[in-house]
Amino acid sequence: MDVPRAAFLPDVMWPHDMATGRSVAVSRALDPEGWWRWAGADAPIVMQWDDGAHEGVEPGGSFSSSSSMPSLVFSMLRDLDVRPGQRVLEVGTGTGWNAALLAHRVGAANVVTVEVDGAVAARGRAALERFGAPVEVVHGDGALGRPERAPFDRVIVTCGVRDVPGAWVRQTRPGGVVLVPWGTYYGADEATARLVVDEDGRTASGAFTRSVAFMRMRSQRSVWPRHDAYVFGAEAMDAAEVSYTDVPEDGLRRAGFVVGLRVRHVARNADRERGGRRAVWFYGLTDRSWAVVVFRDGRERAKVYQSGARRLWDEVEDAFRWWERHGRPGPERFGLTVGADGRAPAAWWDGDRDAAWPV
Ligand SMILES: C[S@@+](CC[C@H](N)C(=O)[O-])C[C@H]1O[C@@H](n2cnc3c(N)ncnc32)[C@H](O)[C@@H]1O
CATH class of the missing domain: 3.40.50.150 (Vaccinia Virus protein VP39)
Known part of the structure; x- marks a missing residue:
């Protein structure tokens, strides 16, 4: 190749393993074979963490510079x-x-x-x-x-x-x-x-x-909405409007780009799974409206809570249905x-x- 990627990679780098979703340090001095293998792989390679504040060989918090795949x-x-x-x-x-x-x-x-x-x-x-x-x-x-x-x-x-x-x-x-x-x-x-x-x-x-x-x-960079600025107190969930939806979790994920185009000023964040329960939160970026849809293993319908001036889940579901009706573009x-x-x-x-x- 006329312009080999290897000529631009640092001696210590963190290839992102697409299979495991993890980044692991590779050193050219300690593991030349591994270094060259990764240099030639179709994978992104992180070269800086946390805007340079992170030192050492363990991966840092978030990557801030990389060589794209x-x-x-x-x-x-x-x-x-x-x-x-x-x-x-x-x-x-x-x-x-x-x-x-x-x-x-x-x-x-x-x-x-x-x-x-x-x-x-x-x-x-x-x-x-x-x-x-x-x-x-x-x-x-x-x-x-x-x-x-x-x-x-x-x-x-x-x-x-x-x-x-x-x-x-x-x-x-x-x-x-x-x-x-x-x-x-x-x-x-x-x-x-x-x-x-x-x-x-x-x-x-x-x-x-x-x-x-x-x-x-x-x-x-996204300024992540602070959850407790939206949902305060134990009674917040009790006071929210409750409904149910059959929108599938993976479909909601796949429609992400299109829903983002059709619903303005909303941020989405999926919680980590806990005991077969996965919550996806929606926060209004121009007011304090919020919604959450809770998917549970083995249940066909998910429970929805909504609060505030906007009905954020209704907006998201409308956009999702639009995406489905138009052949999932x-x-x-x-x-x-x-x-x-x-x-x-x-x-x-x-x-x-x-x-x-x-x-
Ligand atoms: C995916 S990396 C770029 C990969 C690069 N083109 C290459 O060939 O290796 C993204 C880079 O954008 C830089 N970046 C982020 N914000 C920037 C800004 N406002 N102006 C210029 N560069 C920025 C980051 O520091 C990072 O190095």
């Missing part, structure tokens, strides 16, 4: 459709591997990559130089783009966002592409939006290309329109941009 990296580059000589901005340098792949295609002088973490940026810059791909690596907030190097033909974002910064649209020439992993606060479900900037440069719009799972941009049937002024994005369905709704 190669199959995803290549799919995104295919979606980006980048041609020799085009000018590209990457947001999220990480290891530098993707920047090197871009440089291989368009020339290192045409690529600039922005990384928010100082240590990660320095490491990525050194790896790119060592490899002979002297891409400009900027330590800063990628949400600002890189105005000094604009206009770009392509912007590729390798962290997830909720709001698409207007700077990316403004810094991309008409007809250029912004490829960005996007999702709501409803849950972790995300998809890459391939946004084409329109002729007057005021909006960018396009269909989602595939489901993905990225770490969120630092400034847009994936993200590819939807699209997104965003503005150069950073206004709230709008989603659309089956190419009907005129019927877009705010998300």
Whole structure:
């Protein structure tokens, strides 16, 4: 391979085993064979935990920089459709591997990559130089783009966002592409939006290309609703409105991206299983409405509790039924329109941009 991933990976790294869902440290010095095996595997590899605050070889609390799985990296580059000589901005340098792949295609002088973490940026810059791909690596907030190097033909974002910064649209020439992993606060479900900037440069719009799972941009991490700010006191459950539902638990999970598109301002959180009981909570993000649906082993219907001005479960169930009635569509049937002024994005369905709704 012209641009091997191994050239960009650190000596100690934490491959994410997709089968077990766990990350385990691998050291190039102590286990060279294992290191090389993982370097060549189609798995994400964590290289930093907890924004660099975590030290040692045990995995930290949450990963904050990683090398994405190669199959995803290549799919995104295919979606980006980048041609020799085009000018590209990457947001999220990480290891530098993707920047090197871009440089291989368009020339290192045409690529600039922005990384928010100082240590990660320095490491990525050194790896790119060592490899002979002297891409400009900027330590800063990628949400600002890189105005000094604009206009770009392509912007590729390798962290997830909720709001698409207007700077990316403004810094991309008409007809250029912004490829960005996007999702709501409803849950972790995300998809890459391939946004084409329109002729007057005021909006960018396009269909989602595939489901993905990225770490969120630092400034847009979900601020998790505090449960006890919604549900207070033992009597809260007694006072809630009770009903039952036959929405299946796995269906609710699978519909996550679409429900997130159709129900605004709601966050979802699934509790850990306890004695065959699994509760999924919903919190209103603009008021204190909440709902919980409780699935139990062996029961066909789940019990629902709702409280507050909104009936959050009813909204979620409506969206779920819509998803079922329309043949359980994936993200590819939807699209997104965003503005150069950073206004709230709008989603659309089956190419009907005129019927877009705010998300
Ligand atoms: C999945 S990793 C990127 C992988 C990288 N493209 C590669 O080839 O290894 C996501 C990166 O986005 C960075 N990031 C998060 N928020 C950012 C921001 N506001 N601006 C720039 N980079 C950011 C993280 O620090 C992390 O290194």
